[in-house]
Amino acid sequence: MPTQTFFNLSEEKKKRLIAGAMKEFSTKSLNDASISNIVKNATISRGSFYQYFEDKKDLYFYLIGKFRYNYRKLMYDSFVKEEGDFFKGYKNFGEKYILYIRQSPKFGFFENMYLHMNYQINQEARLDFDKAKGKVMPEGKRIVDVIKRDSLKINTEEELVSIVRYLLSVLNDTIMEGFWKELSIEETQQLFVKRLEWITYGVAVSQKEED
Amino acid sequence: MPTQTFFNLSEEKKKRLIAGAMKEFSTKSLNDASISNIVKNATISRGSFYQYFEDKKDLYFYLIGKFRYNYRKLMYDSFVKEEGDFFKGYKNFGEKYILYIRQSPKFGFFENMYLHMNYQINQEARLDFDKAKGKVMPEGKRIVDVIKRDSLKINTEEELVSIVRYLLSVLNDTIMEGFWKELSIEETQQLFVKRLEWITYGVAVSQKEED
């Protein structure tokens, strides 16, 4: 977390610092980026930097939090639009989310983030989700409440939450793979939908009875 | 790839260097590890190091390749044992593989590898690995040939290959998650089997017709 000192800064100076950092992080991974470059980009002194942030990571996570798309609303809306259908809801959500990431003006930043971070991203996504689960959506509704459960082999709400989480990590993994393999937006979307299809309907032919 | 000079070294010296590197990489990530420590551990001079390896990464990937379990045979055997059954074969394979990783004397090294693995490292290591060894199984047998296809919704062999690969990445992701959530071996295995079940049979109740 940035210090209070950082938040007290003038908007102009804050923007300068953020822009300088984004420039660095858009072409380099967290590990390759250097504070020296960032403070040079932003024309602030090295000493000042350490009055705002603990270290490079601190700044980086702040930026991720700042620019991360609030996927919860997108997800919620997607499921509402598709009347709670698991497959269609996720398809809608995933395709839109991929589009957002790939067409974002922060493209370079996101690309680097996905290519170089796995553990942290998953952890962040999970924490985010847990927060959303504990708290309540702005409208007072939760994502798990707008997913039609009667067409799913789900016994407990806990299991649904666990599936919903898993699909999020599948989406993130697919986006990552798309960046690495330099897939087009459409190819990345198709890859996600294919995996979603597997998970929704299974790769095995239907049994007489469900397991 | 290490240089010929490295391979020409006496077994004793090679072992000393590998041990020194494993010590460092068992407690630190690739980024946090330092060549300075490794050469100090192995009591070789800094200059020598650079005659054997291009850089830290070069050594790291060499070690991954050296100690990586040759999962192909384990996978092949598992499917043969389970008579080509997709679910049972993967269950058998995944459980054994997880056990191997977690009970390995190289535990610390693997733990660190999984915890700090990102997509780029993963893929680079894979490229290194493919380069070092032939792509074909020693016996000339392919895994896709021992998976019973008639119980799968598979049209082309390409699709099967793509599913098989995906399941491998699901397994790796699950192992990673197990490490950072500090799950027990059994919990990690159960998590993998649950996901395998989803992917095999789907989370949706069986349709009258498959899609």
Next chain:
DNA sequence: TATTATAAGTGACAACGTGTCACATAGCAA
């Protein structure tokens, strides 16, 4: 206005890590 307390800004600096290079040494064949 002068005084004072608090907040913010600064860059030199020590510590540490990297990759290189000119040079040293060992092994061996002619």
Next chain:
DNA sequence: TTGCTATGTGACACGTTGTCACTTATAATA
């Protein structure tokens, strides 16, 4: 002995990090 090749070495230049004693700005108060 001479020469050739392979291997070993550590000082060095360069870059990065986090700190710290010190300076400057801001604003409240006498």
